Each structure stands twice: as C-alpha cells, then as structure tokens.
Amino acid sequence: MDGANTPLGEDNAQTDEVAIRVRGLKNQFGRQVVHENLDLDVMKGEVLGIVGGSGTGKSVMLRTIVGLNRPAEGSIEVLGVDVLHASEKERREVEKRWGVAFQDGALFSSLTVLQNVMAPMREHLKLPHHIMKSLAELKISMVGLPYYAGDKYPSELSGGMKKRAALARALALDPEIVFLDEPTAGLDPVGAAAYDNLIGELQRSLGLTVFMVTHDLDSLYAICDRIAVLAEKKVLVTGPIEMMTEIDHPWVQEYFTGPRARAAQGKG
Amino acid sequence: MLDQDAERPVLRVTGKLLTAALGTVERAMPSIPSNTSDLEIDLSGADALDTGGAWLIADLKTRLEAEGRSVTIVGASDDQAALMAAVTKAIPEDESPEAPPTGFIPLLDRTGRGTVDAGKSVVSLLSFFGLILTRLVGVLLRPWRLRFAALFTQMEETGLKAVPIVALMGFLIGVVLAFQGAAQLRQFGAEVFVVDLIAVSVLRELGILLTAIIVAGRSGSAFTASVGSMKLQEEIDAMRTLGLDPIEVLAVPRILALLIMLPILGFIANIAGLFGGGLMSWIDLGISPGLFISRLYADVGVWQLAIGMIKAPFFALVIGVISIWQAFQVEGSSVSVGQRTTASVVQSIFLVIALDALFSVFFSEMGV
Incomplete structure (x- = not known):
C-alpha cells in the first residue's frame, strides 16, 4: 500500500482497532475516474473528518462504504466484514451496526419524525410497539429536539431540526459507526456550533466511531480527532489537524492556512 | 471627441460614460485614424464611469494595442483608475473561443450517442421490469x-x-x-x-x-x-x-x-x-x-x-x-x-x- 495512511495520526487514534479499512478503492463514472488506489483506515472510537475540494468524491466515498455505490475495484472492510463480498445476511447484520445521516436529512416525507426514527427498529428488531415508541422518543430527546417534534412531518421542520431528526434516526439501532454527510452545511454558525457539540457529546457518551464528510473548518477543529484529505483521487494524508499545516501540498496549504482556517483555529 | 491637433491625438471623454448610453456613444465614437501610433485617452472630463463605460475604453485600448499601437489613459480619478484596472483584468482574454464544429460530423456524433443511450435505456427498463416481476x-x-x-x-x-x-x-x-x-x-x-x-x-x-x-x-x-x-x-x-x-x-x-x-x-x-x-x-x-x-x-x-x-x-x-x-x-x-x-x-x-x-x-x- 502506498503512503495514503501516513503514520502521522496513528498515535492520536483512540484505539488501534480498525473500524473501517478501505484498500485499493477505485470509483469510476463513465470515463471519469473519481478515486484510484485509495486507502483509508478509520479507527474505532475516533471522529474522522473527510475534507477535500469540490468534486474530489467525498460523498462518493461515504456512499461507497455504506453500499450505495459499487466501486470498480478495491476492498472495503467494516467491523471485520468484507461488505463487498458478504452474503445478504452478513450485510444486513453489519448494516445494523452503522447509521447514516444524509446532508438534508433524507427523512421519509410521508412519516412523522417519530415514525422515521422507528422505521429502522421496525425493520430490524422484533420489539413491542410501545417499547419502540419509547426508545424513539428517547433518541429524539437525545439529539436535542423538543418533545412535540416527534409528531411533526419533515416538511414542518427547519433545516437544523431535520438534521437532528436524521441523526436520531441514524442512532435508532445504537450503531457503532455513524456516517455524517456535511452535517453542518446550511446551518447558521450558532446552529452549526450547537450541532458540533451534540456530535461530540454523543460520540463520547455512546463511544461512537464517527465518519464525517465536511467543509466546515470549525467542525474540524472542534470535534475531529483525525482528518483525511482527499486529493488527486486518493487519501492524500491523514492525521490530526495540527499536522495539516505542515503538509506540502498546495490545496492542503491553502485550506488549512487560509484566513478562515486561522479564524477557526482561534476559536478552537 | 478626438482632438488631433495636439502633438499626439487625444481622445477626450466628457460627460457621463454609463452602460445605458453605450449604444449612442459607440455610434458617436470618432474613428481613430489608422496612422496614429500613439493615442492618449483623457478621462478628466468624465463625470461618471461605470463598468460598461470602462469596458468601452478598455476594449478600445486592448484592440489598438493588439495592432501594435500604444495607448495611455490619463486624467482618471483614483476611483476611475481602480475601476479601469478591475475591468481590464476581467475582460476575457480569448475573445472568440473555438466555435463548436457544425455540419455532418456532430450530427453523426449526436445520432450515435442517441442510439447508444436509447439502447441503454431499453436494457435498463427491461432489467427494471424483471426486478419488479x-x-x-x-x-x-x-x-x-x-x-x-x-x-x-x-x-x-x-x-x-x-x-x-x-x-x-x-x-x-x-x-x-x-x-x-x-x-x-x-x-x-x-x-x-x-x-x-x-x-x-x-x-x-x-x-x-x-x-x-x-x-x-x-x-x-x-x-x-x-x-x-x-x-x-x-x-x-x-x-x-x-x-x-x-x-x-x-x-x-x-x-x-x-x-x-x-x-x-x-x-x-x-x-x-x-x-x-x-x-x-x-x-x-x-x-x-x-x-x-x-x-x-x-x-x-x-x-x-x-x-x-x-x-x-x-x-x-x-x-x-x-x-x-x-x-x-x-x-x-x-x-x-x-x-x-x-x-x-x-x-x-x-x-x-x-x-x-x-x-x-x-x-x-x-x-x-
């Protein structure tokens, strides 16, 4: 394997157990190669932020790991299961152990928030209705939504509330890994900071591994243990944010030493 | 107006050179004699200048300079000079990008692509039909x-x-x-x-x-x-x-x-x-x-x-x-x-x- 996982960040990872192991990944749409020979390790219990310029395939990588996009080449192992070659049953088992929160929530528009949070439980668990309802109410309150939000439909919620509801649904099955696609995009700075705090708290209290695609430098400084930079079709470098300013690559330099980065660093 | 009496020709801009007036100004624009090699554009009489007006000047300057003549702009206020600089910088360098090819080949290209796409959607529809069944x-x-x-x-x-x-x-x-x-x-x-x-x-x-x-x-x-x-x-x-x-x-x-x-x-x-x-x-x-x-x-x-x-x-x-x-x-x-x-x-x-x-x-x- 080439130097995609430079040893910069290894010492900072919470444990040395690997939650997600991606090797030699290649994604291609028509003639356009998005990823080639991409390697990535996500350690158990860490918050990994994925950054990269527009069109470097951050979301594609997330979608590939959770099985929404079939890669042209490569292997992906999540919690020890080879998800690309697993049987249907094995896949369903490992799918229960992760949750995904999409950028705009992707809540089911025909269901209330409570029903949305209950949907994965209905599908995967055989529990009496009242227990599922109580558990769903618990998740809704854990993500900081008011009690009455459970009876609302997604169209009646603000952007920030939708994202929180989506997080509640992602946490419905008490997953070990949470995938977040641009969790703070489209939120005002106050809402974004509150959401960062929420993710940080939940991550610590529930012992989650968080795989987060983001643009938000504040989030990177506030909650990410390690950062993986996507550039040149692969993971250029991974490591804690302090290391990033020392990486000799034009995009990385611009991103982590630009005026916005300095502002975020000041706050963080 | 063009003042040819000076030792070198001076194009004096007077009044308001604004986008809304560009049509009239362009028509009234004096033609620059082809034998002038040195032109001065004097903006000191211009009361108002916006991006449209600045473009007119900058465009003239670029065109003349492309022919090997030299153009100097004088009398611009600080604001006008800043605007001129911004507009000059923003004018696309390649005025006419390569025109898309026309005629038989692109038609053939489109027909081919269209046929392949149609074939692909038939295959996709059939496989979807099978999936549904x-x-x-x-x-x-x-x-x-x-x-x-x-x-x-x-x-x-x-x-x-x-x-x-x-x-x-x-x-x-x-x-x-x-x-x-x-x-x-x-x-x-x-x-x-x-x-x-x-x-x-x-x-x-x-x-x-x-x-x-x-x-x-x-x-x-x-x-x-x-x-x-x-x-x-x-x-x-x-x-x-x-x-x-x-x-x-x-x-x-x-x-x-x-x-x-x-x-x-x-x-x-x-x-x-x-x-x-x-x-x-x-x-x-x-x-x-x-x-x-x-x-x-x-x-x-x-x-x-x-x-x-x-x-x-x-x-x-x-x-x-x-x-x-x-x-x-x-x-x-x-x-x-x-x-x-x-x-x-x-x-x-x-x-x-x-x-x-x-x-x-x-x-x-x-x-x-």
Missing part, C-alpha cells in the same frame, strides 16, 4: 411481507378517487358512439345495429384503453413525481442504508394497486359506456332499454368483455413499471422530476396504445 412474485409467495397500509392508500388514490372521472369518460364515449353511429347506420336503415357498434367498441377496445390513458395521466404521473422527489431528497438512499428495499416499499404497493384497480376501473368505464350509449340510442333512435339489452344478450358474446378485461392487467403493469422506472432515473435537481414525469406519461400512454394494437392483431388472428 421478481419482487411481485416474491410478495405473492410471502404475502406477510406486503405493506398493506401502503397498498390500500394507493388503491384509494389510484382507484377509488378515479371512479368519477373514469365513469364520466365512459358515459361520454357511449354517447358519442351512439350519436355518430346512428348518423351513419340510419343511411342503411340499420339503426338497431348501433347496439352492436357501441357494445363491441366500448367493451373490446375503448373502455379499457381510455381508462388506461386516464390512469397513466393521473396515477402514472403521480407515481413518478412522488417517488422521483423521494429519490431527489435521498430518501431512497436512506431506505437502502436502513436495509429497506425501495422496490418492495415503494414500487410493489403502487404497481399492485394499479394491477387490482385498473380492471375494476375499466369495468366501470364499460358499464358507464353501455349506459351512455343505451341512453342516447333511446333518445335519438327510439331504441328502448329493453330492446337494447336484449340485442346486447343476443349479439354480443361475453368474449367481447373478456378481451377488454384481459388487457387491463398488462396496461396496469406497463403504466406502473414505466412510471416507477422513470422516478428512479431522477437525479440532480427538481427540473429532472418535471422532465421525468412528462416522459413517464408520454411513454406509458404510447406503450399502452402500442400494446393495444398488438393485442388487437393477436385476438383477430386467434379468431375471437
């Missing part, structure tokens, strides 16, 4: 997997709520057939055959065909729009990550609802058509309801009804599969939802009519 069979084998709440909602939406319009449409078709048929048949004194005319055309062809067209416009479009917007909002991806099969959750209840309701709607249209035809024959031709019914019994076999009804589930499948398939093709923006909805209605109506023609040939070859 396997899921439908799977649900029939394991009925407890079926989402009954969704099925009944869809049956109400596509079936029950369509009854009034389908019945009215059938009734009007009966009336029209009776009216037009009577006018022709009266010439031969064969008015009474209007019963056969109405019954055969409504039961065998028109009842079910027009019902299918209405349902394609009403429910097919609704399927594409609603499922398409779910695709857009990543709801379908979210389902997949939660281990829910979108085909089973979204497509099966909708298509099954159509399979159940389209024959029923077709039957309602048939009855309404016979009723309308009978009523009109009574009013216009004096064929009493008793005579109408007895001729119906005597001349029109039950096969005429059966042939119509046999087609209903096939039409339902075509409408359902096309509309859901189109919905799954939605991507990008809400514009795509609109395009796919239009395509869904057009394609399902077209395929329903094409299929009806095939059935027509098939049944007449079979001699029924």
Whole structure:
C-alpha cells in the first residue's frame, strides 16, 4: 500500500482497532475516474473528518462504504466484514451496526419524525410497539429536539431540526459507526456550533466511531480527532489537524492556512 | 471627441460614460485614424464611469494595442483608475473561443450517442421490469411481507378517487358512439345495429384503453413525481442504508394497486359506456332499454368483455413499471422530476396504445 495512511495520526487514534479499512478503492463514472488506489483506515472510537475540494468524491466515498455505490475495484472492510463480498445476511447484520445521516436529512416525507426514527427498529428488531415508541422518543430527546417534534412531518421542520431528526434516526439501532454527510452545511454558525457539540457529546457518551464528510473548518477543529484529505483521487494524508499545516501540498496549504482556517483555529 | 491637433491625438471623454448610453456613444465614437501610433485617452472630463463605460475604453485600448499601437489613459480619478484596472483584468482574454464544429460530423456524433443511450435505456427498463416481476412474485409467495397500509392508500388514490372521472369518460364515449353511429347506420336503415357498434367498441377496445390513458395521466404521473422527489431528497438512499428495499416499499404497493384497480376501473368505464350509449340510442333512435339489452344478450358474446378485461392487467403493469422506472432515473435537481414525469406519461400512454394494437392483431388472428 502506498503512503495514503501516513503514520502521522496513528498515535492520536483512540484505539488501534480498525473500524473501517478501505484498500485499493477505485470509483469510476463513465470515463471519469473519481478515486484510484485509495486507502483509508478509520479507527474505532475516533471522529474522522473527510475534507477535500469540490468534486474530489467525498460523498462518493461515504456512499461507497455504506453500499450505495459499487466501486470498480478495491476492498472495503467494516467491523471485520468484507461488505463487498458478504452474503445478504452478513450485510444486513453489519448494516445494523452503522447509521447514516444524509446532508438534508433524507427523512421519509410521508412519516412523522417519530415514525422515521422507528422505521429502522421496525425493520430490524422484533420489539413491542410501545417499547419502540419509547426508545424513539428517547433518541429524539437525545439529539436535542423538543418533545412535540416527534409528531411533526419533515416538511414542518427547519433545516437544523431535520438534521437532528436524521441523526436520531441514524442512532435508532445504537450503531457503532455513524456516517455524517456535511452535517453542518446550511446551518447558521450558532446552529452549526450547537450541532458540533451534540456530535461530540454523543460520540463520547455512546463511544461512537464517527465518519464525517465536511467543509466546515470549525467542525474540524472542534470535534475531529483525525482528518483525511482527499486529493488527486486518493487519501492524500491523514492525521490530526495540527499536522495539516505542515503538509506540502498546495490545496492542503491553502485550506488549512487560509484566513478562515486561522479564524477557526482561534476559536478552537 | 478626438482632438488631433495636439502633438499626439487625444481622445477626450466628457460627460457621463454609463452602460445605458453605450449604444449612442459607440455610434458617436470618432474613428481613430489608422496612422496614429500613439493615442492618449483623457478621462478628466468624465463625470461618471461605470463598468460598461470602462469596458468601452478598455476594449478600445486592448484592440489598438493588439495592432501594435500604444495607448495611455490619463486624467482618471483614483476611483476611475481602480475601476479601469478591475475591468481590464476581467475582460476575457480569448475573445472568440473555438466555435463548436457544425455540419455532418456532430450530427453523426449526436445520432450515435442517441442510439447508444436509447439502447441503454431499453436494457435498463427491461432489467427494471424483471426486478419488479421478481419482487411481485416474491410478495405473492410471502404475502406477510406486503405493506398493506401502503397498498390500500394507493388503491384509494389510484382507484377509488378515479371512479368519477373514469365513469364520466365512459358515459361520454357511449354517447358519442351512439350519436355518430346512428348518423351513419340510419343511411342503411340499420339503426338497431348501433347496439352492436357501441357494445363491441366500448367493451373490446375503448373502455379499457381510455381508462388506461386516464390512469397513466393521473396515477402514472403521480407515481413518478412522488417517488422521483423521494429519490431527489435521498430518501431512497436512506431506505437502502436502513436495509429497506425501495422496490418492495415503494414500487410493489403502487404497481399492485394499479394491477387490482385498473380492471375494476375499466369495468366501470364499460358499464358507464353501455349506459351512455343505451341512453342516447333511446333518445335519438327510439331504441328502448329493453330492446337494447336484449340485442346486447343476443349479439354480443361475453368474449367481447373478456378481451377488454384481459388487457387491463398488462396496461396496469406497463403504466406502473414505466412510471416507477422513470422516478428512479431522477437525479440532480427538481427540473429532472418535471422532465421525468412528462416522459413517464408520454411513454406509458404510447406503450399502452402500442400494446393495444398488438393485442388487437393477436385476438383477430386467434379468431375471437
């Protein structure tokens, strides 16, 4: 394997157990190669932020790991299961152990928030209705939504509330890994900071591994243990944010030493 | 104005050089003699300058300099100089980008791409059709997997709520057939055959065909729009990550609802058509309801009804599969939802009519 996982960040990872192991990944749409020979390790219990310029395939990588996009080449192992070659049953088992929160929530528009949070439980668990309802109410309150939000439909919620509801649904099955696609995009700075705090708290209290695609430098400084930079079709470098300013690559330099980065660093 | 008297020509700009006035200014612009190699543009008289005015000056400067002449701008205030600099910097360097090739080759290119794309969508539609069939069979084998709440909602939406319009449409078709048929048949004194005319055309062809067209416009479009917007909002991806099969959750209840309701709607249209035809024959031709019914019994076999009804589930499948398939093709923006909805209605109506023609040939070859 080439130097995609430079040893910069290894010492900072919470444990040395690997939650997600991606090797030699290649994604291609028509003639356009998005990823080639991409390697990535996500350690158990860490918050990994994925950054990269527009069109470097951050979301594609997330979608590939959770099985929404079939890669042209490569292997992906999540919690020890080879998800690309697993049987249907094995896949369903490992799918229960992760949750995904999409950028705009992707809540089911025909269901209330409570029903949305209950949907994965209905599908995967055989529990009496009242227990599922109580558990769903618990998740809704854990993500900081008011009690009455459970009876609302997604169209009646603000952007920030939708994202929180989506997080509640992602946490419905008490997953070990949470995938977040641009969790703070489209939120005002106050809402974004509150959401960062929420993710940080939940991550610590529930012992989650968080795989987060983001643009938000504040989030990177506030909650990410390690950062993986996507550039040149692969993971250029991974490591804690302090290391990033020392990486000799034009995009990385611009991103982590630009005026916005300095502002975020000041706050963080 | 151009002042040629000075040791080198000076173009003096006076008054307001603003975008709104560019047309007039361009026409009044003095032509620069081709023998001048040194031009001075004096902006000191300009009261106002905006990007349009600055562009005019900068463009002139660039063009002259490209010809090897030198141009100096003098008398600009600080603001004007800053604006000039910003505009000069922003003028695209390559004035005329390479024109896209025209003629035969691109036409050939488009035709080739179009053919390949069409082939690909046929393959994609067929594989989707296969997927739907396997899921439908799977649900029939394991009925407890079926989402009954969704099925009944869809049956109400596509079936029950369509009854009034389908019945009215059938009734009007009966009336029209009776009216037009009577006018022709009266010439031969064969008015009474209007019963056969109405019954055969409504039961065998028109009842079910027009019902299918209405349902394609009403429910097919609704399927594409609603499922398409779910695709857009990543709801379908979210389902997949939660281990829910979108085909089973979204497509099966909708298509099954159509399979159940389209024959029923077709039957309602048939009855309404016979009723309308009978009523009109009574009013216009004096064929009493008793005579109408007895001729119906005597001349029109039950096969005429059966042939119509046999087609209903096939039409339902075509409408359902096309509309859901189109919905799954939605991507990008809400514009795509609109395009796919239009395509869904057009394609399902077209395929329903094409299929009806095939059935027509098939049944007449079979001699029924």
